[in-house]
Amino acid sequence: MISFGDFRFDPTQQVLYRQGKAVDLTDKQSRLLALLICAPDRIFSKEDILDAVWDGRAVSEQVVFQNISKLRTLIAQDAIKTFPKKGYQWQLPFDDQVAQAAPRSVSMPKRTSYGRWIIATVAGVALMAILLWLPRQQVENRLVAGGPIAFLPIDVRFDGSLTGEREQLNSLIADGLGVPMLSGAPVSAREFLNSAYMERQKLGLEGGDILMSGILRRSDGRHLLVLRLQGQYRAWEAYIQADDIDAVAGTVVAQVQQVLSSQYFSLADDMFVTSELALLHDQTPDNPAVLVHLIERHLQEVNADVAGGYIDKLLALSRVRDWPAYEATALWLAGRKAIALGEFEAAAGLLDTAAKVAADAELLFIQSEILKVQAEIAYRDDDFEAVRRLLVDAAALSRLANEPVKEVRAYTLLSIMASKLGHDRERYEYLHHAKALLADGKFDNSHYMLINYHFALFADEVAEQERWLVGTLSRPITPENAWVYESAADELVALLLKEERADEALAVANDVPMQDTAHMLRADIFLAQDKVAEGLAEAREAFTQARIAGRRWVGLPMALLLLDDSVERGDQTAAAEYRRYLRDNRIGHWRTWQEGKLKALGVE
Incomplete structure (x- = not known):
């Protein structure tokens, strides 16, 4: 001992x-x-x-x-x-x-x-x-996962409904995929959909193991299954709507086999995912879930024209096949694309239509997401009352749909927008309400990361801000909240440098698991200490890793820093390389924010 x-x-x-x-x-x-x-x-x-x-x-x-x-x-x-x-x-x-x-x-x-x-x-x-x-169920979980599917039985959104259909669906899917169901697992389908990554970890799944489950409900007089698969690096979600359970099960089996035949779940580097999805779309052109994931990727990468083409295809396909869930989703995505292009009037019309389609089909969980995007338009118009109405309604719809995480996110977003519009009392009120909902729902700690981070941003005192940032970094990291972790680490390093506590800032940077971000933070720390050679070396490593991984959040500021240094040293070869990267990758708000410096350094 x-x-x-x-x-x-x-x-x-x-x-x-x-x-x-x-x-x-x-x-x-x-x-x-x-x-x-x-x-x-x-x-x-x-x-x-x-x-x-x-x-x-x-x-x-x-x-x-x-x-x-x-x-x-x-x-x-x-x-x-x-x-x-x-x-x-x-x-x-x-x-x-x-x-x-x-x-x-x-x-x-x-x-x-x-x-x-x-x-x-x-x-x-x-x-x-x-x-x-090991207990029998733990052994079963590990062996099933080698399939590579671990099948957590599908549940219904509300207790007592569709009980027979649920049992039939689970049996058909298990037989079709050739995998047993995880009976007696310490995770339910509802918990899984609320926190898929953490629930996968709870079961001890590792590597290439995929956890699958879903929620069955009725919509527009038909069965609607929200299916989710969670891997180590990313998730997959699909809506499957059909008149009978046999058709739902058949579609599930076909779609799961299709996505598992690709490298979607096994790719560690996010930059290759879009190409893999495009290949999967070529193989299964009528799979609406593939189209949704492709559109999301292209919107994220600011490829509005490509996203628009896929949106048109998804909209046409959903109308021909009579899939209101995908029709509403296509219109919602079109509205988001219009907002990204600054076409707010067009976005408002698209979102209004999306909301009507979702309401007619009783898709409350999709309606709530549409209202959140409509709130973004109201925010841009500085109309806080409209923002409040839309997001409170979004939260209410989420509650009616028994989607507690979406309800929490609606109040968190309302707090953020209240802060940006100068409503200080309301920003704390709604953030505390979101935190209380998490506590009531007994959610895992990963959900608190975003809330802790915004308490840090709202804090007036340095000590309070530091306390909240440290708390943010103590929460479990998931693919969904990793950006919050990186932002909090960046804020904490900046705070510690301002307080002349460089050693503590370096300890924070060294503990950041995203290596390109860790190098970027060390570059900031060394340069703040006038250790120019060490700082530039870290910046070059950060840029190299971010470039390989396609992470522009790190790549752009590092390229700008290194371009400035190359111009000052007269290294035209290096400068040309950094200019080319900045021209090809500058996006959205970052481009507007750095426009003056980009022009001064010859990035036209």
């Missing part, structure tokens, strides 16, 4: 005790803690940790950071030290001698064929132990 402070750790059983009571750790957290404690003099790289704790599986390095952060939260923030570009090391002194034996299932593999043989042997023994030890 190893003792430190109020804690005792049993490296053999991998159980952590605090004041005699066992601390609730996941299997991965226990193994990670054992790895660090049993070799306190060693700095473990992320690759070492992935090999030892995740058995070399292809998982994101972000997973390591999240588990390190969890251990720090449970034990102490200074328990584990980050060594930039090196790894992590245990820091707390022990009250007794550390056991010399390596912890179970955490021995470090050597990168040799002999090492791989040992790993395979150990893995086989470990698997047998797991099969004997």
Whole structure:
């Protein structure tokens, strides 16, 4: 038994005790803690940790950071030290001698064929132990996930409705895909749709495992299934509407097989997803879910003309096939495209039509999303009363549709717009209301990240702002809230630099799991300290990584910084490269914000 402070750790059983009571750790957290404690003099790289704790599986390095952060939260923030570009090391002194034996299932593999043989042997023994030890359902979850589908039974939106249809649908889908249902899982379909990424993690799915479920309801006299699949990097959502359950199930099986035949879920770099979707569309041109995902990607990438072409196709297809959910969605997307182009009058007309289609088909959950975009037009007109009416109505529709996350987002958006329009009292009122809804719904902590971040932005005192930003960064990171995490890290680094606390700012940057952002923040820190060579080196690394990953949020400011330096040094070759990147990638508000500097540096 190893003792430190109020804690005792049993490296053999991998159980952590605090004041005699066992601390609730996941299997991965226990193994990670054992790895660090049993070799306190060693700095473990992320690759070492992935090999030892995740058995070399292809998982994101972000997973390591999240588990390190969890251990720090449970034990102490200074328990584990980050060594930039090196790894992590245990820091707390022990009250007794550390056991010399390596912890179970955490021995470090050597990168040799002999090492791989040992790993395979150990893995086989470990698997047998797991099969004997784990509860039956956990074993079933892991084996099913290798399919690669883990099928969480589809549920209904309201208890007591469509019970027979639900059971029939689940049976047909399971048979059609050749996978069993996860019975008795600690996750429901409703919880899954509210927080798909975190619920997937709760089941312990890793790597290429896909968790699938959905919600069945009635709409316009027909069955409507909202289907969702969640992978490691991204999600897939589809609306499937048909007169009978057999047709719904058949469409589910066909669409799932189609998307799984692509690389949509396996691509780690987001920049290749649009091309993969285009290929999937070529193979399945009448799949409306593919069209929606393609349109979303092109709107995100500010390719309005391409998005418009796909919108027209989706609208025509939905009307021919009589799919009101997709017709309303196509009109909603068209409205968003018009707003992006500054065509607000056209956007208003499109959104009005979308709202009518959704209302006629009793698609309350789609109506609520349409109202949120209509509120954006009212915000641009400085009409706070219209903003308030639209977003309160959006929240009410979400509640009627039993969509609590959409209700929370409506009040969060109302708080943000109230702040931007100068309504200080209302911004706190609605943000507190959103926070209370999260607490009432017992949602996981990832949902609090955006709310914490805006409490930080609203704070008047530096200490209060810092407290909220630190709280933001302590929340679990998901694909949906990663941008909030990066924004909060950027804000906190800027705050600490202003307070002349560069060492603390550097610690924040080093803990950011998105490597291009971490390099960008270190560039800011070094340049603020007049360490120009180090700052530019970090900026170049940030730019390179962002460029490869297609992350313009990092690539654009770094390219602008490096262009300025290249012009000053007279390096025309480098300057031409940065100008070309800026010309090809400058977008929206960033382009308007930096217009003067872009022109001054020759970016026309």
